[in-house]
Amino acid sequence: MNTDYSKQGLKQTEARSAVVMILGNSNGPLDVAGIKEELEKLDLKVDQATVYRILNTFHEKGIVKRIEIGEGKYRYEIEKEHHHHLVCTNCGKIEDIEIDLSDDFDREVFKKKGFRVESHSLEFFGVCELCQK
Amino acid sequence: MNTDYSKQGLKQTEARSAVVMILGNSNGPLDVAGIKEELEKLDLKVDQATVYRILNTFHEKGIVKRIEIGEGKYRYEIEKEHHHHLVCTNCGKIEDIEIDLSDDFDREVFKKKGFRVESHSLEFFGVCELCQK
DNA sequence: ATTGTTGCAAAAGCTTTGCACCAGC
DNA sequence: GCTGGTGCAAAGCTTTTGCAACAAT
Numbered sequence: 001m002n003t004d005y006s007k008q009g010l011k012q013t014e015a016r017s018a019v020v021m022i023l024g025n026s027n028g029p030l031d032v033a034g035i036k037e038e039l040e041k042l043d044l045k046v047d048q049a050t051v052y053r054i055l056n057t058f059h060e061k062g063i064v065k066r067i068e069i070g071e072g073k074y075r076y077e078i079e080k081e082h083h084h085h086l087v088c089t090n091c092g093k094i095e096d097i098e099i100d101l102s103d104d105f106d107r108e109v110f111k112k113k114g115f116r117v118e119s120h121s122l123e124f125f126g127v128c129e130l131c132q133k
Numbered sequence: 134m135n136t137d138y139s140k141q142g143l144k145q146t147e148a149r150s151a152v153v154m155i156l157g158n159s160n161g162p163l164d165v166a167g168i169k170e171e172l173e174k175l176d177l178k179v180d181q182a183t184v185y186r187i188l189n190t191f192h193e194k195g196i197v198k199r200i201e202i203g204e205g206k207y208r209y210e211i212e213k214e215h216h217h218h219l220v221c222t223n224c225g226k227i228e229d230i231e232i233d234l235s236d237d238f239d240r241e242v243f244k245k246k247g248f249r250v251e252s253h254s255l256e257f258f259g260v261c262e263l264c265q266k
Numbered sequence: 267a268t269t270g271t272t273g274c275a276a277a278a279g280c281t282t283t284g285c286a287c288c289a290g291c
Numbered sequence: 292g293c294t295g296g297t298g299c300a301a302a303g304c305t306t307t308t309g310c311a312a313c314a315a316t
Contacts, residue, residue, distance in 0.1 A: 006291085009295090010295090010296095011289080011290050011291070011294085011295060011296065012290075012291095013289080013290075013296065013297085015296085015297080016296090031280095032280075032281085033280095045298095046297085046298090047297065047298050047299070048280095048281090049281090049282075049283080049297080049298070049299080049300095050296075050297055050298070052280090052281060052282070053282090053296080053297080054296090056281095056282090057296095066203065068201040068203060070199065070201060072206075072207065072279085072280080072305080072306075073205075073279080073280055073281090074205065074280085074281090086242065086246060086248045086250075088248070089251065095246060095248065097242060097245060097246055097248075099238060099241055099242065099245075105232060105257075106257075108232055109219065109230060109232065109257055109259075112230060112232075113219060113228060113230055113261075113262065114261070114262030114265070115219045115221070115228065115230075115257070115259055115260070115261050115262060116259045116260045116265060117219075117257045117258070117259040118222065118258055118259040118260070119257075119258045119259070120255065120256060120257045120258065121254075121255070121256050121258075122253065122254070122255045122256075123253060123254050123255075124239075124242055124248070124250045124252075124253045125250070125251055125252045125253065125254075126242075126248055126249045126250040126251040126252070127248070127249045127251070128246075128247070128248050129246065129247030129248060132247070132249060139316085142270085143270085143271095144269085144270060144271065144314080144315050144316070145315075145316095146270095146271065146272085146314080146315075148271085148272080149271090164305095165305075165306085166305095178273095179272085179273095180272065180273050180274070181305095181306085182272080182273070182274080182275095182306090182307075182308080183271075183272055183273070185305090185306060185307070186271080186272085186307090187271095189306095189307090190271095205280080205281075205304085205305080206304080206305055206306090207305085207306090
């Protein structure tokens with residue numbers, strides 16, 4: 001769980017380590033309220049402004065990824081191997097899925113529109129396995 | 134520009150017709166501020182609460198689609214043939230693109246996770262043709 | 267006449283900011 | 292000691308809500 005802070009010009013603080021750990025142990029992307037809850041479970045009192053600042057800093061440095069799934073707010077997750085999300089419209093669960101959007105798509109986009117793709121986000125909405133029963 | 138309101142139990146009002154027309158004539162998804170600007174150009178004074186209520190109603194009825202592209206707010210567009218978006222990280226322009234995410238992806242998701250896909254959203258981020266020059 | 271729609275004003279939810287103080291390096 | 296991080300309180304922005312008046316069917 002050692003994010004090389006110094007390389008990025010960042011200082012290591014209790015709050016930052018905790019946020020990295022919390023996101024690392026979560027099985028889905030967390031919103032700020034969720035992160036604050038976990039911090040409280042660890043008996044860490046961290047101001048909301050600080051949480052937002054930590055997340056913004058981490059986002060700029062590429063340590064966390066910011067995602068939106070139609071809730072009108074952000075969720076955050078550790079930046080890891082690129083993946084996509086399955087959002088259950090029944091229970092709200094968010095699962096990761098690793099499927100490969102091949103480079104063919106980027107090439108197709110470039111060919112059709114002259115647009116140079118640098119990244120993408122892909123979310124699936126539907127019904128998770130449990131909610132189908 | 135005739136959305137069959139009555140079938141949906143909706144009443145036809147000036148504000149609603151204007152919103153449909155504005156979104157129909159826009160070349161990219163608009164946020165609420167943008168819609169209000171267009172309404173003002175038409176000399177229509179429509180309260181922001183009303184704009185939000187119109188958009189929410191239209192969204193529920195499947196008349197408009199709500200999208201998020203990492204801005205912390207919603208944008209709206211007329212629900213038409215399914216397509217995706219190219220978001221230029223330099224100038225902010227949002228283009229539509231029609232590429233086909235084949236059903237193979239839905240099948241792959243179901244096979245891997247038992248998740249029944251109903252819809253998806255896919256956005257590409259990168260540099261548009263003009264901004265490359 | 268009924269029912270849905272709007273305006274107004276207030277509030278709610280998420281996120282940011284200014285500033286003084288404090289901690290990591 | 293310097294630089295950057297934090298807490299606190301206030302504000303900013305987007306979106307929602309209650310209620311009374313109004314308009315469409």
